[in-house]
Amino acid sequence: MRRTIAAALAWACCLGAAAAEGDPVAVLRATELRSDKRPDAPPLRTLATGASVSVLAIEGGWARVETQGAPRQRGWLRAGTLNLATTASAASRLRSGREDSTEATVTLGVRGGSEPRWHALLVLLGRYGDPSLPALAGSAADEASALQIADTLDVAPADLRVLRNADATVEGMTSALAQMAAGMGRGDGLLLYFSGHGTRAPHAHGAACTEALLAYDGRALHGADVARMLAPATTHRNAILALYDASFTAPTARSPLALQAAGVRLPTDEGLLRPRFARTGIDCASRPEATSFLAAVAATAGKRDQVQVAPSAAGVALDDAHKGGLLTQFFRDCLLRDARPAAGPVLAAAAADCTNEKIAARAAGLVGNTAANVVLAGDGALALEKRSDSGQLR
Amino acid sequence: MRTVRNIQALVRRAGAWRQSPVLLLIAAAFCAWIALDAALFQLSSGLSRPTYDAMVRNRLWTPAPDPRIVLVDIDEASLARMAPDFGRWPWPRDTLATVMAHLERQRAAAIVWDIAFADADRLSPGGDAALDQAARASPHSVHSVVRLPRAGDAASQLAASDLPGLLAAPARGDAHVALIPPVLPGVAAGRLGFNNVGPDDDGVVRRYRFFERLPDGTVLKSLASAAAEVADPAAYARGWQRTQRGGSEQPLLAWPMRSGTLPVVPFWQVFQQAEGNASLPPTHFENRIVVVGSTAPSLHDIHPTPLAPAAPGLETLAVAIDNALHQRHLVELPLAVQAGVAMALCVLLAWRAWRTSVSELEPLLLPLPLSLLAVSFASLHTDWVFLDLQLAATFALALLAVLRLWNRMRRNHWCQAPGDYAQPLALWACRSEDAWQDRFVDGLMDVLQQHAPATRLILPENEARWPAQPRWPELVACLAFAGPPEEVERARASLQPLLDAAQARTAQPVQLAAGWNRAALAQLCLEQWARLGPAPTSPQTAEALS
Numbered sequence: 050m051r052r053t054i055a056a057a058l059a060w061a062c063c064l065g066a067a068a069a070e071g072d073p074v075a076v077l078r079a080t081e082l083r084s085d086k087r088p089d090a091p092p093l094r095t096l097a098t099g100a101s102v103s104v105l106a107i108e109g110g111w112a113r114v115e116t117q118g119a120p121r122q123r124g125w126l127r128a129g130t131l132n133l134a135t136t137a138s139a140a141s142r143l144r145s146g147r148e149d150s151t152e153a154t155v156t157l158g159v160r161g162g163s164e165p166r167w168h169a170l171l172v173l174l175g176r177y178g179d180p181s182l183p184a185l186a187g188s189a190a191d192e193a194s195a196l197q198i199a200d201t202l203d204v205a206p207a208d209l210r211v212l213r214n215a216d217a218t219v220e221g222m223t224s225a226l227a228q229m230a231a232g233m234g235r236g237d238g239l240l241l242y243f244s245g246h247g248t249r250a251p252h253a254h255g256a257a258c259t260e261a262l263l264a265y266d267g268r269a270l271h272g273a274d275v276a277r278m279l280a281p282a283t284t285h286r287n288a289i290l291a292l293y294d295a296s297f298t299a300p301t302a303r304s305p306l307a308l309q310a311a312g313v314r315l316p317t318d319e320g321l322l323r324p325r326f327a328r329t330g331i332d333c334a335s336r337p338e339a340t341s342f343l344a345a346v347a348a349t350a351g352k353r354d355q356v357q358v359a360p361s362a363a364g365v366a367l368d369d370a371h372k373g374g375l376l377t378q379f380f381r382d383c384l385l386r387d388a389r390p391a392a393g394p395v396l397a398a399a400a401a402d403c404t405n406e407k408i409a410a411r412a413a414g415l416v417g418n419t420a421a422n423v424v425l426a427g428d429g430a431l432a433l434e435k436r437s438d439s440g441q442l443r
Numbered sequence: 444m445r446t447v448r449n450i451q452a453l454v455r456r457a458g459a460w461r462q463s464p465v466l467l468l469i470a471a472a473f474c475a476w477i478a479l480d481a482a483l484f485q486l487s488s489g490l491s492r493p494t495y496d497a498m499v500r501n502r503l504w505t506p507a508p509d510p511r512i513v514l515v516d517i518d519e520a521s522l523a524r525m526a527p528d529f530g531r532w533p534w535p536r537d538t539l540a541t542v543m544a545h546l547e548r549q550r551a552a553a554i555v556w557d558i559a560f561a562d563a564d565r566l567s568p569g570g571d572a573a574l575d576q577a578a579r580a581s582p583h584s585v586h587s588v589v590r591l592p593r594a595g596d597a598a599s600q601l602a603a604s605d606l607p608g609l610l611a612a613p614a615r616g617d618a619h620v621a622l623i624p625p626v627l628p629g630v631a632a633g634r635l636g637f638n639n640v641g642p643d644d645d646g647v648v649r650r651y652r653f654f655e656r657l658p659d660g661t662v663l664k665s666l667a668s669a670a671a672e673v674a675d676p677a678a679y680a681r682g683w684q685r686t687q688r689g690g691s692e693q694p695l696l697a698w699p700m701r702s703g704t705l706p707v708v709p710f711w712q713v714f715q716q717a718e719g720n721a722s723l724p725p726t727h728f729e730n731r732i733v734v735v736g737s738t739a740p741s742l743h744d745i746h747p748t749p750l751a752p753a754a755p756g757l758e759t760l761a762v763a764i765d766n767a768l769h770q771r772h773l774v775e776l777p778l779a780v781q782a783g784v785a786m787a788l789c790v791l792l793a794w795r796a797w798r799t800s801v802s803e804l805e806p807l808l809l810p811l812p813l814s815l816l817a818v819s820f821a822s823l824h825t826d827w828v829f830l831d832l833q834l835a836a837t838f839a840l841a842l843l844a845v846l847r848l849w850n851r852m853r854r855n856h857w858c859q860a861p862g863d864y865a866q867p868l869a870l871w872a873c874r875s876e877d878a879w880q881d882r883f884v885d886g887l888m889d890v891l892q893q894h895a896p897a898t899r900l901i902l903p904e905n906e907a908r909w910p911a912q913p914r915w916p917e918l919v920a921c922l923a924f925a926g927p928p929e930e931v932e933r934a935r936a937s938l939q940p941l942l943d944a945a946q947a948r949t950a951q952p953v954q955l956a957a958g959w960n961r962a963a964l965a966q967l968c969l970e971q972w973a974r975l976g977p978a979p980t981s982p983q984t985a986e987a988l989s
Contacts, residue, residue: 087719109544110537129535131569138631146595146621157756158557
């Protein structure tokens with residue numbers, strides 16, 4: 050059976066390599082299209098990042114390509130600038146003992162390949178498929194903040210995936226996470242960022258309500274679901290930093306009506322604040338509460354170097370129409386500046402504490418505001434820096 | 444304090460023990476020590492390894508390395524020159540694809556990649572595609588896999604047959620093997636070899652495993668063997684036959700005279716030539732065995748070897764390729780044989796001491812171990828065997844030192860003044876023609892031990908061996924026996940043949956009455972020796988007297 054699978058993979062590999070030629074592929078970095086396969090050959094034009102070309106041939110380290118769209122032009126560029134897929138060898142797809150290897154061995158030679166790095170999946174929900182669910186005006190600002198966080202972690206464009214609105218269904222998120230996990234190597238890290246509504250919903254018919262994220266299609270993603278989705282990304286001792294900027298708590302009855310509806314402007318505010326919570330139409334008041342969202346994620350995915358950050362069960366995650374979610378903008382500020390020690394990287398726990406203080410100061414006076422608006426589950430000692438540097442720390 | 448006194452008393456008494464059982468005991472103890480050391484402790488290897496390294500570094504000549512081998516070195520200069528365009532190492536693999544295609548065009552005999560392509564490059568996937576394509580078009584390229592410890596074989600789903608390019612012989616079974624395979628299909632389908640070395644316990648790389656036999660009989664190739672197979676199939680076949688005949692699994696490498704003797708071309712230079720830079724002097728790789736790897740300290744492919752405490756792994760691989768091409772690696776004596784030689788030597792020395800005298804062996808104290816080391820050193824100048832006699836040399840030195848120590852204790856016992864002043868004492872003086880040789884003194888002690896245990900030798904001056912000189916040349920030929928009168932009289936018949944052999948003149952025994960003292964004894968000795976004639980005239984004595 051294993052032989053059959055290996056043969057099938059080998060066949061798929063050849064097919065993949067053959068399919069690469071002639072198919073349009075994207076240019077990963079802005080580069081010069083040259084008339085010959087030499088660095089000093091006259092440049093024909095500059096191809097921008099994301100430009101699409103057809104690969105006609107590969108010779109040595111150069112690819113002969115034809116640009117897409119008028120005017121079509123043929124020339125050479127370095128193959129390394131192209132997003133050309135190569136299927137992994139059949140042997141490298143089998144368990145080779147490497148996964149469990151703990152004993153040292155001495156080799157000659159050096160390793161040619163990528164160093165550990167962060168990958169990022171950003172899920173941004175500014176609106177929902179169900180028009181009755183309130184839109185979140187701060188989603189655009191969240192995207193900018195999340196990209197800054199990803200940039201701090203040195204996430205390369207090829208390792209970044211953004212799911213916006215209609216793409217952010219349960220299937221879309223599951224599929225994107227599975228694809229990213231397949232591309233992660235040993236020691237890589239994954240930044241999972243979610244900006245949208247939280248909710249409370251039963252996990253199964255007749256079950257207790259639990260905290261959940263709300264996907265574009267109105268389906269609830271419970272902590273156990275997220276843990277399952279993250280599992281493939283944790284098989285190679287990978288790091289996880291998950292930020293959920295969504296509220297699991299509705300404003301209380303004592304909250305200002307404006308907060309529950311159109312939003313509220315506090316004396317210290319710049320933008321209008323709205324809760325990031327939406328009801329699914331199921332009455333959870335009569336149902337007993339079960340495990341919290343973070344506890345459910347951490348119970349199955351929480352290991353060394355894995356951190357989940359979300360609003361607390363008692364806190365209300367707020368969306369600033371101009372600057373995005375408070376958790377997002379303050380976590381970004383803490384990571385970039387306010388929690389940064391004199392030497393060394395920012396640790397996840399320090400960033401979370403700093404975020405907490407900033408939210409508390411910003412939402413002071415708001416009914417429902419608690420001392421612990423943000424909670425961290427998992428390994429607070431995770432260093433939020435380039436993965437290739439983090440080996441020196443632990 | 445009491446313990447120390449007890450030990451001192453024991454040492455004094457040990458000098459009175461009979462020689463035969465002591466020699467037997469010493470020989471047996473040494474044999475047991477050698478057996479235990481070889482089988483269990485291997486403490487002597489801590490001495491022998493640095494000695495071996497020193498011998499390797501100081502060889503008088505070595506065969507010239509294969510002139511076809513050339514290193515393409517990703518050195519610090521290459522890292523610095525490539526960084527503006529390609530960033531830090533690891534570079535996108537299209538850079539390596541460029542060089543691979545260039546070397547293939549130049550008709551290199553073999554292109555050996557001392558670089559593991561274990562994981563996909565997600566930042567530059569096009570570089571992977573280019574290298575994959577270049578590897579498919581490069582029949583002379585040889586790539587490396589990393590063999591993981593055998594303990595992981597059970598957890599691996601990878602059978603040796605999954606990487607046919609790694610096999611020295613067709614797979615015989617389905618034994619699984621733990622290793623890190625190449626991620627690129629074009630590389631995985633090519634010629635492969637494992638790129639591991641097995642350092643000794645002290646961390647120094649001295650050996651290389653050219654082939655590895657799996658439990659089912661399948662044999663994997665090392666990177667050096669795979670390179671030899673591509674560059675010179677006939678040489679590879681000879682090496683493979685040698686392995687099949689039961690050669691050592693991890694033989695010692697035959698190192699060149701010194702580190703840094705192989706020709707090196709920086710990677711950046713080859714890369715620029717491959718990219719059409721005509722301003723650089725051309726480097727020709729036709730029929731060369733090109734080994735591409737790194738000596739840059741920042742890439743950490745550095746290991747201690749006998750030649751240098753920090754030698755590039757690239758160079759070690761090149762030496763292994765050279766050895767594989769010329770079957771230069773050294774066969775060692777099995778440890779059991781080394782131990783056997785050491786034991787036989789110890790028994791032989793003890794037997795010789797018993798047959799002649801312990802003093803007879805004293806001149807061998809340094810020459811014998813040095814001679815054994817010289818044989819080992821001489822064998823290093825061959826390119827097929829290392830006769831490791833360091834174990835024998837070490838234990839021979841130790842045995843001779845112990846015998847010498849015991850002989851000193853023995854002489855202390857038999858050459859001290861008799862102590863019973865209350866009894867009358869007989870003094871029998873004699874004078875040789877020259878200094879009393881130690882072997883004669885040993886013989887006299889043997890006779891006293893047998894026939895006159897209460898009698899002692901009075902020997903004012905020992906035999907002096909070069910470069911030492913006698914302190915009192917006037918007394919070197921003088922000797923006397925002092926003991927109970929009846930015992931001395933009884934021993935004379937047994938002592939006389941030895942004295943005759945030494946051409947000694949003897950006086951008639953004289954007596955000291957009971958109540959004698961050491962001063963009276965010394966005076967009587969001098970008087971007796973004076974009566975026996977003039978001072979000796981051997982050249983050494985005459986020189987000392989002058």
